[in-house]
Amino acid sequence: MSLRIAAAPPLIVPVEDLLRETGAAADEADIMRRILAEYRTTLLGDRHPLAEFRYRHMARKVVGVGSVGTRAWVILLTGRDDDDPLLQAKEAQESVLERFLEPSAHASHGERLVRGQRLMQASSDIFLGWQSIVWVDGRRRDFYLRQLQDGKGGLDPDVMTARGAALYARACGETLARAHSRSGDRVEIAGYLGSSSAFDDAITSFAEAYAEQNQRDFDALTAALDSGRLPRVPRTVEE
Structure with missing residues (x-):
């Protein structure tokens, strides 16, 4: 059984359909191989597993509320078998703070996001990297790439006990505090918070x-x- 919104556009659109709509005659496989080769240079490690995969297909994906108006791609790669993870390329735009502060020190907003995640996370996705491309519409866009998998956990607040909610809030707070301590000045943050x-x-x-x-x-x-x-x-x- 599948659920869909009536009269809604498809959530996944193969790249060849998009190229056909724009009248582009580009070889999407060649484009994607070039993009992946350049993306490989942004990954950590000299012998990265990405070299063991080969490009098969890609499609445009309609993203959720938090990313409305941005582009996202699903990239199918195969390695040893068909159970290998997919990649997701999400468009990276300027920070909402940039209009009030100096421009980012990084040439790519994808790089800014990736370096920020690597700094704040104790262990990041090994496929986390960035890439900038000029697409068939002639516009340059920044992306960050990662594995496409649902690795998130969550709890249902409607069935939580008071003690469980307190433990969950404590875990979230400690995780956020650890991320800030990794990316900021721990001593300065502690001094600002004080002992009260x-x-x-x-x-x-x-x-x-x-x-x-x-x-x-x-x-x-x-x-x-x-x-x-x-x-x-x-x-x-x-x-």
């Missing part, structure tokens, strides 16, 4: 206010849907 509970209290107040605002936004959206001010998008289920 002022920072803890401020973060708690902000979190509670944010949660209440989220509930108000959800209630307003629900009311707008119920009153007909906003249209409901129909869904259909295909067997």
Whole structure:
């Protein structure tokens, strides 16, 4: 059984369909091999496993809410068998802080993101790298690449006990604090936080206010849907 949004565009579009729509006669396999060869130079290690894979196909992927308006690609590589991981190339744009601060020191926004992740993460994806390309539309775009896999974990807050929620919040806080300590000045951060509970209290107040605002936004959206001010998008289920 598959679920789809009625009248919605396909979530995965093969690259040959995109090239056909633009009237481009480029050999997408040659383009992708060149991109992967250049991307290889941004990976860590002299003998990287990427050399054991070969390009097979790629497709444009519609991304989630957090990446609306950016381009994302799914890249199919094969090695020993057909169970090897896929790669994902996501477009990297300028930081929202850049308009207020100096431009990034890196020539590529993909490089900026990758170096930031490597700095903050204790262990990063070995396929994490970056690449900039000029596509068939003539525009230069920055990307960062990684394995396409769902390695995220999560807990259902609706079934959490108070003790479980506290442990989960502590784990998230420690992970975030460790990332900041790896990327910033640990001594300066510790001095800013001090020994009082002022920072803890401020973060708690902000979190509670944010949660209440989220509930108000959800209630307003629900009311707008119920009153007909906003249209409901129909869904259909295909067997």
